[in-house]
Amino acid sequence: MNNGLNLKHLLGIRELSAEQIVHLLDTAESFRDISKREIKKVPALRGRTVINLFFEPSTRTRTSFEIAAKRLSADAINISVATSSVSKGETLLDTARNLEAMAPDCIVIRHSSAGAPYHLSRVCNAAIVNAGDGAHEHPTQALLDALTIREHKNRIEGLKVAIIGDILHSRVARSNIYLLSKLGAHVAVAGPGTLVPADFAGLIEQGVRLERRVEDAVADADVVMILRIQRERQTDAFFPSMREYAVHYGLHLSHLNLASPEAIVMHPGPMNRGIEISSEIADGGRSLILDQVTNGVAVRMAVLYLLAGTLDTRERTGAKPEFADSAAESSRAAGGVRGRTRRTKRGTRD
Amino acid sequence: MRLLIQNGYVIDPSQGVNAGRNVFIEDSQVVGFSSHGDPVPDGADVFDATGLIVAPGFIDMHVHLREPGHEYKETIASGAAAAIAGGFSTVCAMPNTNPVNDNAAVTRFVIEQAQRAGLANVFPIGAVTKNSEGNELAEMGEMKDAGIVAVSDDGRSVPNAAMMRRAMEYARGFDLPVIDHCEDKSLARESAMHEGHWSIVLGMRGAPAAAEEVDALRDYALAKLTAAHVHLAHVSTSGAVDAVRRAKAEGLQVTCEVAPHHWTLTDEAVAGERGGVLYDTNTKMNPPLRSREHLEAILEGLRDGTIDAIASDHAPHHADEKALEYDHAPAGIVGLETSIGLALDRLVNKGVISLERLVELCATNPARILKLEGRGTLRAGAKADITIIDPETTWVFDVSSAKSKSRNTPFDGYSLRGAAVATIVGGRIVFLREGYNRAGEAKHNHALVR
Numbered sequence: 001m002n003n004g005l006n007l008k009h010l011l012g013i014r015e016l017s018a019e020q021i022v023h024l025l026d027t028a029e030s031f032r033d034i035s036k037r038e039i040k041k042v043p044a045l046r047g048r049t050v051i052n053l054f055f056e057p058s059t060r061t062r063t064s065f066e067i068a069a070k071r072l073s074a075d076a077i078n079i080s081v082a083t084s085s086v087s088k089g090e091t092l093l094d095t096a097r098n099l100e101a102m103a104p105d106c107i108v109i110r111h112s113s114a115g116a117p118y119h120l121s122r123v124c125n126a127a128i129v130n131a132g133d134g135a136h137e138h139p140t141q142a143l144l145d146a147l148t149i150r151e152h153k154n155r156i157e158g159l160k161v162a163i164i165g166d167i168l169h170s171r172v173a174r175s176n177i178y179l180l181s182k183l184g185a186h187v188a189v190a191g192p193g194t195l196v197p198a199d200f201a202g203l204i205e206q207g208v209r210l211e212r213r214v215e216d217a218v219a220d221a222d223v224v225m226i227l228r229i230q231r232e233r234q235t236d237a238f239f240p241s242m243r244e245y246a247v248h249y250g251l252h253l254s255h256l257n258l259a260s261p262e263a264i265v266m267h268p269g270p271m272n273r274g275i276e277i278s279s280e281i282a283d284g285g286r287s288l289i290l291d292q293v294t295n296g297v298a299v300r301m302a303v304l305y306l307l308a309g310t311l312d313t314r315e316r317t318g319a320k321p322e323f324a325d326s327a328a329e330s331s332r333a334a335g336g337v338r339g340r341t342r343r344t345k346r347g348t349r350d
Numbered sequence: 351m352r353l354l355i356q357n358g359y360v361i362d363p364s365q366g367v368n369a370g371r372n373v374f375i376e377d378s379q380v381v382g383f384s385s386h387g388d389p390v391p392d393g394a395d396v397f398d399a400t401g402l403i404v405a406p407g408f409i410d411m412h413v414h415l416r417e418p419g420h421e422y423k424e425t426i427a428s429g430a431a432a433a434i435a436g437g438f439s440t441v442c443a444m445p446n447t448n449p450v451n452d453n454a455a456v457t458r459f460v461i462e463q464a465q466r467a468g469l470a471n472v473f474p475i476g477a478v479t480k481n482s483e484g485n486e487l488a489e490m491g492e493m494k495d496a497g498i499v500a501v502s503d504d505g506r507s508v509p510n511a512a513m514m515r516r517a518m519e520y521a522r523g524f525d526l527p528v529i530d531h532c533e534d535k536s537l538a539r540e541s542a543m544h545e546g547h548w549s550i551v552l553g554m555r556g557a558p559a560a561a562e563e564v565d566a567l568r569d570y571a572l573a574k575l576t577a578a579h580v581h582l583a584h585v586s587t588s589g590a591v592d593a594v595r596r597a598k599a600e601g602l603q604v605t606c607e608v609a610p611h612h613w614t615l616t617d618e619a620v621a622g623e624r625g626g627v628l629y630d631t632n633t634k635m636n637p638p639l640r641s642r643e644h645l646e647a648i649l650e651g652l653r654d655g656t657i658d659a660i661a662s663d664h665a666p667h668h669a670d671e672k673a674l675e676y677d678h679a680p681a682g683i684v685g686l687e688t689s690i691g692l693a694l695d696r697l698v699n700k701g702v703i704s705l706e707r708l709v710e711l712c713a714t715n716p717a718r719i720l721k722l723e724g725r726g727t728l729r730a731g732a733k734a735d736i737t738i739i740d741p742e743t744t745w746v747f748d749v750s751s752a753k754s755k756s757r758n759t760p761f762d763g764y765s766l767r768g769a770a771v772a773t774i775v776g777g778r779i780v781f782l783r784e785g786y787n788r789a790g791e792a793k794h795n796h797a798l799v800r
Binding site for chain 1: 545546547549550551552553554555627628629670673674675676677678
């Protein structure tokens with residue numbers, strides 16, 4: 001797997017090393033530029049097929065992956081299955097085998113069952129990218145969050161990060177805690193006692209700081225991440241009402257004043273304005289919510305490029321590598337990408 | 351037919367025998383012991399058990415044979431074949447079939463199918479409530495007349511404490527123990543594994559240990575109230591072991607069993623730690639694999655006598671079902687063919703329990719709990735059900751050659767020291783492990799090897 005990443009699938013952040021994470025972020029940085037051009041397309045993945053297999057409704061993540069694939073000239077196919085295939089009679093593995101028979105290079109999967117991408121990775125030749133599996137992980141979200149933090153803080157190491165909300169059910173929280181701590185940040189979490197289980201403290205070796213009050217988690221923080229709260233948590237008795245949640249666990253300006261003066265605010269979307277985040281913060285100068293979305297495309301381009309562009313198909317067909325994709329080169333800025341683009345054109349003319 | 355099991359080492363806790371003896375059986379009964387070197391009775395076949403342990407036939411009091419209703423997972427015949435291959439002369443079939451064994455007709459069907467198979471003894475366990483729904487008592491008296499040895503709504507607990515009380519009071523009139531699968535459904539709702547560090551890491555809903563402990567403590571209180579016999583199935587938590595320990599100290603009729611996977615694996619296995627793969631559905635069972643401290647509590651309960659029995663909770667599922675997503679896959683693993691191996695390897699050979707205690711857990715106590723007349727003992731006149739063990743042989747479990755119809759096990763490829771090598775049911779040698787024969791030749795070779 002000569003993609004400088006030594007990785008066939010992107011299933012979770014927990015399994016990644018700090019070096020692999022930095023390599024992904026550096027590659028993403030080099031791709032960010034492409035989306036700012038007039039012609040937002042490079043032929044890096046021309047002839048490659050990316051299937052977005054979504055078993056859960058998603059607009060943002062699916063669109064982001066689709067745009068990322070298209071800007072790399074891959075053929076992107078979206079398959080949305082309203083519910084788990086179990087209820088339709090076909091199993092996940094049969095669905096996967098059928099798709100596999102059409103020789104995709106990459107399958108991006110979102111599924112409500114934790115671990116579903118792992119099952120897929122055991123039967124598929126294609127590179128599997130986890131776009132969110134149950135409450136387990138959402139690796140590309142953590143990568144785009146890290147890219148956004150790095151863009152604004154120029155570092156991750158040593159930063160204090162507060163994550164507020166429904167920690168228990170959040171794959172975003174898990175992936176972010178792994179990633180940020182691997183890169184040397186310190187993470188504190190806060191939320192209702194029902195949604196911040198004590199076992200979270202031991203999620204990572206160096207420990208996660210659990211706080212009862214939002215104020216205590218946010219104090220001196222450099223980064224404040226707000227998680228979406230889902231209405232069904234109220235009917236499941238995790239908290240009494242959205243109103244009370246908003247009062248006690250929503251992020252207000254008064255909280256933010258406790259954070260570092262340069263603190264930035266992030267939210268993975270979609271937001272419940274006035275519930276977990278007040279509009280004045282969401283629309284305020286410290287909010288990077290739309291930057292996150294922009295960086296999402298760059299991160300997903302990097303992931304697809306590194307996983308779908310360099311390994312499996314080539315191994316399968318025995319074709320020569322199209323790109324000299326050493327770690328050094330792909331981590332070079334956008335110029336590196338342009339350089340590879342030219343070589344591709346030359347290659348196709350031969 | 352006369353058979354002398356010669357030169358073996360007999361362990362029979364029911365009569366305090368722990369010595370080198372020959373066992374003489376005639377037709378389907380034990381006649382008695384003789385000393386090594388005594389002459390072979392006239393016309394008797396000889397089974398040379400030199401270097402082997404001879405024990406009363408092992409009883410697995412908690413298995414799912416899936417017939418009627420789920421024959422694609424297991425049948426009574428295939429389950430019985432797995433039982434004897436695992437060293438069990440007797441198994442007790444849980445009632446959660448389709449239809450549920452909640453009436454005498456189903457009870458009789460199970461017994462007839464077992465007789466047709468002619469391999470292991472199969473004693474059915476009847477349901478506590480009709481269709482195991484927890485609303486109305488099942489006809490325990492009629493099922494007892496037809497042959498059940500206990501009642502249980504296994505797979506679920508009797509959710510309502512008042513119903514459990516009535517069941518215990520009523521079952522007591524028929525001298526039937528009530529076997530309870532302790533699990534508070536409101537706490538364990540939609541869980542796929544044990545709640546703790548690994549459920550947090552893996553992002554799956556967990557069942558807290560408290561879900562089992564709440565019900566175990568409820569049953570303890572109800573045993574005190576009713577003076578009935580309650581048996582806690584497959585205890586997996588320190589709190590449930592403690593509840594049984596306390597009940598016994600107070601002289602209540604509370605017994606319990608433990609399954610091999612709960613002393614062998616922890617919830618780390620779900621995360622593929624120590625050599626497995628992440629989200630392997632063969633690590634999904636109910637009660638779930640628990641954390642280390644619970645495993646230690648199980649070992650302590652085995653050591654100090656709190657735990658009465660070893661039961662595999664043999665739960666066959668088709669490969670297609672186990673190929674589903676972890677949270678959708680059914681819970682349970684096959685266990686009959688690995689139970690004794692795991693007990694010898696992990697308990698006896700690691701010094702947790704003695705061989706004598708193992709025989710107690712696998713034969714003496716299950717027979718006593720279920721009041722199985724003439725079983726769990728080698729007294730003169732007892733049924734000639736015998737399990738012969740080689741505690742030293744090292745073997746590798748290969749699920750592809752297993753007798754069960756299903757393959758759902760996390761123990762494929764496990765190398766284990768100790769195995770059941772022969773199973774005798776009603777005086778007939780129904781199973782002889784590959785590499786062993788009546789003349790004891792293979793065993794002698796193996797003795798040379800070691």
